[in-house]
Amino acid sequence: MTQITQLISTLKQRLKAAGMTYRDVAQALDLSEPSVKRLLASGRLTLERLAQLCELLGLTMAELLQEAERSTPRLQTLTREQEAQLVSNEKLLLVAVCALNHWSLEDIVSAYCVSKAECIKNLLVLERMASGGSESGESHQVAGNAGFRLAAGRPYPRVLPATGFAGFHGQPIRRPR
Structure with missing residues (x-):
C-alpha cells in the first residue's frame, strides 16, 4: 500500500468513525457528492483540500499523517x-x-x-x-x-x-x- 493510499484509507476511516457521509463532506466543502467520491478514489488531493478535510475532522495534517503511519502494516x-x-x-x-x-x-x-x-x-x-x-x-x-x-x-x-x-x-x- 502506497503512502497516499494509506493516507486516504485513514481519512476514510476517520470520516466513517465520525459518522460522516460523502454527502456531509460535500456540503461542508461546497462540492458535489460525486466530486468528493472522485477526490477520495483518485487520491489526488491538494494540500489545501487535505487541510479542509482534516479541519472538518478536527485534526491537524500532522495528526492524520501520524495515524496513517501507525496503521501501516509492518x-x-x-x-x-x-x-x-x-x-x-x-x-x-x-x-x-x-x-x-x-x-x-x-x-x-x-x-x-x-x-x-x-x-x-x-x-x-x-x-x-x-x-x-x-x-x-x-x-x-x-x-x-x-x-x-x-x-x-x-x-x-x-x-x-x-x-x-x-x-x-x-x-x-x-x-x-
Missing part, C-alpha cells in the same frame, strides 16, 4: 527465504540494522564504505522484503525493538563480529554524531 517475522537473503549479504544486513535503528541515508553513507546508490538499492530490497508477508509461529526479536524477528529454532549465523562489519568499518556499530 513486517513482523522474516520467512526462511527472507532471513537467508538478509544474512547472505553483509551490505544488506548492515543497511537493515542501520535502518531499523533510524539512521538516515547520509549517516549510513558517511559511517560505512557504502555508496549512496548501494544504500538505496539495499533499502529497496528491504522494502520488497517487508511487503513479502510474514511467517507464523514463535520467533525471536532481532536488535531489541527492531521491526522484524527471526523465527525460533533457527541457527543464527555469526554475522555481527565484535568489531563491526569487516571491510566496512573498523569499529563497532554506533550512530554517527
Whole structure:
C-alpha cells in the first residue's frame, strides 16, 4: 500500500468513525457528492483540500499523517527465504540494522564504505522484503525493538563480529554524531 493510499484509507476511516457521509463532506466543502467520491478514489488531493478535510475532522495534517503511519502494516517475522537473503549479504544486513535503528541515508553513507546508490538499492530490497508477508509461529526479536524477528529454532549465523562489519568499518556499530 502506497503512502497516499494509506493516507486516504485513514481519512476514510476517520470520516466513517465520525459518522460522516460523502454527502456531509460535500456540503461542508461546497462540492458535489460525486466530486468528493472522485477526490477520495483518485487520491489526488491538494494540500489545501487535505487541510479542509482534516479541519472538518478536527485534526491537524500532522495528526492524520501520524495515524496513517501507525496503521501501516509492518513486517513482523522474516520467512526462511527472507532471513537467508538478509544474512547472505553483509551490505544488506548492515543497511537493515542501520535502518531499523533510524539512521538516515547520509549517516549510513558517511559511517560505512557504502555508496549512496548501494544504500538505496539495499533499502529497496528491504522494502520488497517487508511487503513479502510474514511467517507464523514463535520467533525471536532481532536488535531489541527492531521491526522484524527471526523465527525460533533457527541457527543464527555469526554475522555481527565484535568489531563491526569487516571491510566496512573498523569499529563497532554506533550512530554517527
